[in-house]
C-alpha cells in the first residue's frame with residue numbers, strides 16, 4: 106500500500122481531521138539513516154506527525170519541526186510540503202531499547218525534556234515559528250500541545266511506528282490528528298456535542314499501534330473516531346520521502362560554516378565529503394573546489 110494522508114472535515118465545519126499511513130516514508134528514512142530501533146521508532150513517529158502537519162499547508166508551502174531535548178537522541182527534525190514530500194532525521198541514531206527499563210519511560214526519555222519548534226513557510230516574507238516545552242516526549246502529545254498552545258487550535262494527535270522484529274525498518278507507521286475549529290461568533294450547540302462525542306471516542310479507541318497492526322486504513326480510523334458525526338474526505342495527498350538537497354545548498358552550508366572551517370578542510374587530504382543530514386547523499390569537494398568556495402567569498 107502506498108503512503109497517503111487524508112483531510113477530513115465535519116459537516117458543520119467545526120472539526121477537522123487528518124489521518125495518514127507512512128510506512129513507506131519511514132522505511133525509506135530508515136534505510137538511509139540505519140538507526141537502532143528506538144531512534145528509528147521515534148524518527149518514525151516524528152515523520153508520521155510531520156505528514157499530518159503537512160495537511161495544514163498547501164502546494165509548495167512547507168512546514169518543519171524539531172524536537173530538541175536532553176535525552177540520548179538529542180534532536181529529531183522533520184519537514185513536509187503541501188504536496189506530501191516528507192523528510193526527517195535524528196541526531197543520534199544509535200539509541201536502542203533497554204529490556205530492563207519500562208517501555209514508556211524509555212520512549213519519554215529518548216528525546217527527553219526540551220523544546221519543540223514548529224516553523225511554517227507560507228511564502229510570506231518571514232516564516233512563522235512557534236516553540237513550546239515538550240510535555241511528554243511521546244511526539245504525538247507534544248504536537249497536540251504545540252497546536253493547542255502556540256496556534257490556539259485545540260488538537261488531539263496520535264502517531265505510531267512499529268519497528269519490525271529484525272530491526273530493518275517498521276512493519277507499519279501512521280497517525281491521526283483531530284482539530285476543533287473555533288467558529289465565528291461562538292460555537293453552536295451541535296458543535297459542542299460533536300466535540301464531546303469525539304473526545305469520548307478518542308478516549309475509548311484501541312491503541313493506534315494495534316489499529317495499524319490490524320490493518321486499519323486512514324479512512325477507517327477517521328470513520329471510527331467520527332462515528333455518528335457527518336463528515337467528508339476533502340483531499341487525499343500521496344506521501345513520499347523526498348529530499349530537496351543539492352550541490353548548491355551544500356556549497357551554501359560550507360560558506361555559512363566560514364572560511365576558517367573551509368581552510369581546515371583544504372588542509373586535510375583529498376578534499377572533503379559532506380553528506381546531507383536528511384537523505385545522507387554524499388557531496389564530494391576536491392581541494393580546488395574548496396578553494397573556489399573561499400575565493401568566491
Ligand SMILES: [Zn+2]
Nearest residue numbers: 348350381384
Ligand atoms: Zn538530501
